[in-house]
Amino acid sequence: MTGYIEPMVGRYVHVDIDGTMHRIYFEEAGQGIPLVCLHTAGSDNRQWRYLLADEEFTKHYRIIAFDLPWHGKSNPPANWDGSEYQLTTKRYTQTIRAFCSALDLDKPVVMGCSIGGRIVLNLAIDHASEFRALIGLEAADFQAPWYDTAWLNRPDVHGGEVCAALVSGLVAPQSPAEARMETLWAYKQGGPGVFKGDLYFYRVDGDLRGRTKAIDTTTCPLYLLTGEYDFSCSPEDTVRTASSIAGAEVTVMEALGHFPMSENPAQFRRYIAPVLEAIKQKHSS
């Protein structure tokens, strides 16, 4: 073979989520501390491809990124009857725990972005002892809505176009054009109503205000990193959330928006490398 083959490998694992079997697609690379990565609402695990291909990280981490059901290459479950898809806090939490269990992961680190960042906070509240560390990107207990999600799924407006156009403003203007294009392309490819259904968790069901103060970072360290150009989950939202969590480490990332790992991987690397190094040091000490 003469072509360059990237290091990550994709496979499917069958996961029982609340009594229903799901065929979940995931990609992984590396060995060591398991690091499970959660994509943003309406997208899929391709957002993590740069991290999965980073040999400095995969020397010490088994990086795993999966597609939520209805996203990417994880189809809806076989018994789906076409009813409206709605992600809930309970279902999202079950999915992550069931996926980690199906792969027999030993106290993984979980890093999630946007809705993935929000659910990381819920994992910290209710299941901290199961995880080695938790990393929330663009994470807050709540943020003010800035558009009506009804626009995301209606027959007279192209869902892919409007989803991508809405989130395009969340990409920092410094981000390279090709990475910006790729980030938005995933939004153009999402299934009808899936982004909207994810935002049911984000906007309606997953309001964690008042609950985050229960997080014990001595049980599980919590890192929160937010891009300065994210006006959906703004740095102020993250800082406000962290102010109620003793020991949470907060970083505001310059020249990054709502999709740090995919919109500008080199810039994101500057911020995530020290976090992964700190977790590694704690693990080895």
Added chain:
Amino acid sequence: MKKSDPVSAVFEQLPTLLERDAALIQRGRLLDVDCLLGSTEQAWHVAIRAGRITDMVPAPVLMRSSAFSYRATPDAWTAFWQPMPKAGWHDLLSLTKRGEAVLEGDIKPFMTHLQYFKDLLALPRNAGGAA
């Protein structure tokens, strides 16, 4: 009566800037709308047909209707048109969220062609913007 200000001077250039962008016109090929765009000090009745600005006159025009309006403060437009705008001033909807712009009316054409309007109103960013 039209006010003379740097932001209005930039808006006057929009049809010319759009004519130089064949890809943007192509993206708007199915867009026909009469809308109101501009600043909170001076708005413009803009007629768009097949992605081209075919008419643009300063508001108010007696009994002229428009589907929707998007108006931002002059300071917001100046910040938005910077070559590298500051965080929070870089997107049409970040301006509405921070209360520096107002989107009103029947916004279906705006949402259906959202990236078109974002790119149309950002054209001055690469053309010098407003001082």
